[in-house]
Amino acid sequence: MVVFVGAGPGAEDLITVRGQRLLKEADIIVYAGSLVNPALLEVRKDSCDVYNSACMTLEEVLEVLIQGARTGKNVVRLHTGDPCLYGAVKEQMDALAKEGIPYEACPGVSSFCGAASALGAExxxxxxxxxxxxxxxxxxxxxxxxxxxxxxAAHKATMVIFLSTGMLPQLQEELLAGGYEKDTPAAIVYKATWPDEKVCRCTVETLARTAEREGITRTALIVAGNVLDGRYERSELYNPAFSTGFRKATDGGRDHE
Known part of the structure; x- marks a missing residue:
């Protein structure tokens, strides 16, 4: 059996309980060493074999996964965040299925959730x-x-942009061309939830300049949208003037200013 495990956004205690248990039980761990916090591996058994996929090709990774599974080993493929986002897991799953190797996935906390936490944002x-x-x-x-x-960008919804920190001048230009105003709040969140996390608040117009000033060239998420400026309407769910399936409406609801 091969289990694809989401390692979470970075902090070693933000992996799921299930994910940590799977790491403890693993005979083989193949982890994305360029992004996964190595501290997560400290719970492994002394006898566990560890491979850093940052130094491997897809074929080399598959060889380890398939050989391990065929010899009855508990195999964990440890991906950053949640594997369903930019994890390149589908090609691995399809290759395992072709070889008749059973697999399953253990979800993780995505870095976009970690970035929201760092920003104190909804x-x-x-x-x-x-x-x-x-x-x-x-x-x-x-x-x-x-x-x-x-x-x-034309929708002006909240945008969370992965894998683009090295192209911020172009990203900034595209966001503005799409319809965001120059002063739309934005943020660069470097290594969300890691010990060296850094949050840089700015505007869409100053994304590139902010990253250059802070020396950020990789391992960061870009967030853009008016949810970052602090103004919003009161939620109807908890408004006393709004009925739900659990309580009746009363007077007194008002908007948040």
Missing amino acids: YTLPGVSQSVVITRMAGRTPVPEQESIRGF
Whole structure:
């Protein structure tokens, strides 16, 4: 059995209880060493074999996973955040299925959740934004034309942008061309939840300049949207003037200013 485990956003205590148990039971761990906090591996058995996939090709990773599973070992493929986002797991799962190797996934806390925590932010505020766009700039991995930053920016929803810190001048230009105002609040969150986490608040117009000033060139998320400016409407869910399936409405509801 191979289990794909989400390591969480970085902090060693933000892996799930299930994920940590799987690490403790593993005979083989293949982890994404370029992004996963190595402190997560400290719970492993002394006899556990550890491989850093940052130094491996897909074929080499698969060889370890398949050979381990075929010899009856508990195999963990440890990915950063939650593997479903930019984890390149589908190609591994399909290769395992082709070889008749059973696998399952253990979800993790994504770094976009860690970034919200670092910012003290709620991505979906009443009257501001009820949608979150998770995307990236096109680089060596292309992005479909219909999913361009410029196109998504036209909605002015909250945007969380992965894998784009090295292209901030272009990203900034695309966000502005898509419809965000120059003074739209934005933030660069470097290594969210890690001990060396850094939060840099700025505007869409100053994203590139802020990153240059702070020396941030990689391992950061970009957040853009008016949810970061602090203004929003009161939630109807807890408004005394709003009925729910658990209580009746009373007078006294008012908007948050």
